[in-house]
Amino acid sequence: MKIGELLEELFDQNPYMAALITDNEGNLLYINKTYLKILNLSKEEALGRPIKEFTPQTRVTAVLRTGKAVVGYNWRVNGYNMIASCIPIYKDGKLNGAFAYSVFLDIWNAKNLVENLLNELNMYKDEVNELYRAKYSFDDIVGNNEKLKELKAFARQIASHGSTTVLISGESGTGKELFANAIHNSSNRSGLPFIRVNCAAIPENLLEAELFGYEEGAYTGAKKGGKPGKFELANGGTVFLDEIGEMSLTMQSKLLVVLQEQEIERVGGNRPIRTNVRVIAATNRDLEKMVEEKKFREDLYYRLNVVRLEMVPLRSRKEDIPVLVQHLICKLNKKLNVFIKDISEGALKLLSSYYWPGNVRELENVLERAMIMADMKHASILRSRYFAFLNNRCEFQAASGLKSLKTMTWEFEKEAISKVLQATRGDMSMAAKYLEIDLSTLYRKLKKYHIPAEFSPNQKKRS
Ligand SMILES: Nc1ncnc2c1ncn2[C@@H]1O[C@H](COP(=O)(O)OP(=O)(O)OP(=O)(O)O)[C@@H](O)[C@H]1O
Ligand SMILES: [Mg+2]
Known part of the structure; x- marks a missing residue:
């Protein structure tokens, strides 16, 4: 069979497509069986007649006038709702006619297809949300200690500011993850994923791909089609960067860029992907000290420390033990x-x-x-x-009288600082000089040991 015959057969016998060809004046040169059926015409009635006679709204007229294609328009005729395209036919650079055809003969087919895809997509979204759900809410945070109640109230306020970055610090087991969960759950992001990444548990060379994903072929063994990272999966929700103090300096730089640009780039990729996530970071390390020792980037520290929640050790709120x-x-x-x-x-x-x-x-x-x-x-x-x-x-x-070194250090430092502050009647600068530490270190330690700044009634202001 010759290609011409083959094509005619394909057009004529194709029940899924309406098609026609006109000359440069819009007279029908060809019309396939399917379209004839829709228009309720015979071939003899149609051929040679202007298409406008049968379908006055036809785009053929516009295409012949402008010489430009109209692609993917909605075309309703005799109860059929099609998606169609009409393209000009040129011969030797001269407009010679038009070819109009349906992409979807009945839009309901397209609609079903899109609906099926959407259903499938929503199913996966639900699965992701279920998989990455925050388990705890503020009701799960128990205690009547004043400091804890203040923390809870403050965290509730933060929760309502859906995009603010939060840094949670405090000793191991004090409820950092609990607070991160609660903040997410009472924010407007609660219906979307909460994804925890333990920065200490993932080897440094894998952390970047874990956070930002990778493209196909980024390295040997990389999955076909690539893999989205946690920032992409959490889109609209919260990423909880646990143990942030353990992150390498290289990764810290990369994270800083992402936080500043609100864009990620997959490993091995070259197109930026916009992200909308709230970052909550947590650590039991002394980040300020790490900054001083150049083990933690100062700029990242400031970027994360927008809002700070300092957890209260249990020994400082023993009244909460019964509840x-x-x-x-x-x-x-x-x-x-x-x-x-x-x-x-x-x-x-x-x-x-x-x-x-x-x-x-x-x-x-x-x-x-x-x-x-x-x-x-x-x-x-x-x-x-x-x-x-x-x-x-x-x-x-x-x-x-034997205690752990940590306990002894804790008690000794707290006692020493309190004593010196008493002696200087709350004068911070003088206390810092006596203790031979920076003023900033003194403030940090006051916070750490929960020594009130209004320590002495004669407290002098920081000069
Ligand atoms: N105020 C609280 N009320 C009720 N349960 C709490 C409270 N604080 C902590 N917990 C419980 O104690 C356990 C430890 O809390 P969580 O994992 O949040 O601590 P963490 O600060 O993240 O510790 P780590 O630094 O070791 O990871 C959890 O089971 C948590 O539910
Ligand atoms: Mg934790």
Whole structure:
């Protein structure tokens, strides 16, 4: 079969396409069977007649007038709703006619296709959202300590400012991740992903791809079609950069650029991708000290430290231990599938006398251990004996006066600074001189040890 015949056959017999060809005056030279059927005409009635006679709104007229194609317009005729295109035909540089054809004979086909695609897309979006959901809200943050209540109130305010970067610092187990969850969940980003990246757990050479994704062929073993990074996946939501203090200086520079430009570039890619994410970073390291020691970029520090939440160590809010214990017993009852009802006064007293270097997480672990022991004895009240292991630790601490180096340093520094401030009647500059430290370091330590700035009634202002 010759190509001409083949083409005619293809056009004529194609039930999915309406097609016609006119001369340069708009008279029909060719019209296929499908279109004849739609127009309810026979070939004899149509050929040689101006197309305008059958479809007065035809784009053929405009195409012949301008010599330019009209592509992808909506074309309704006799109850059919098509997407069509009309292109001019040139011969030896002269406009010779027009070719009009439907891309979708019935737009409902197109609509179904788009709808199916959208459904599929939404299904994946839901899956991503489910996978990357923030588990905790502000209701899960327990405690009545003034400082903690202030922190919660402040964090709630921050949450409503959907794009503000937040830096959460504090010792291990003090609830940094809990706060990050709560901020996301009560922000207008809550329906979108919350993605945590543990900067300490991912090897440096993989962190960039993890955060920003990579393009196909970026390196050997790179997935076909590339892979989106966490910033792309979290679009519209929150990226929680945990343990940010462990990030290498090289990665710090790259992160800084992303935060400034609000654009990422996949590894091995060359097109910038706009991002809309809120960044919450957390660390248990002393970032200010790291900046002084040039281990953390100062510009990144300022970029992250827009809003700061400094967690309160458990030992500074021991009054919260009873409510926390009640809360954690409920939580652990579900997790361990046990039925512990309460805790005895004696056991609570014991818990309150401990120093809690691992903060709420350590409290949770200690309770878990005690609850398992109590359950094994079919007891429903946690008594001191189930905390014997802790008792030993406390007694050991108290009786021998032996404490961990961290504890001793903590207590000694706090005491020393308080004493000097008392002696200088709250004069910060003088205190800093006595202690032979920078004024900025002194302020940092006041914050760390929760020594109030209004320490002395005669406090002099910083000059
Ligand atoms: N105020 C609180 N109320 C209730 N639970 C808390 C509170 N603070 C911490 N927790 C619980 O203690 C555990 C540790 O909290 P989280 O993981 O948020 O600490 P973190 O500061 O991120 O610790 P790390 O630095 O070790 O990662 C979690 O199970 C958390 O739910
Ligand atoms: Mg954490």
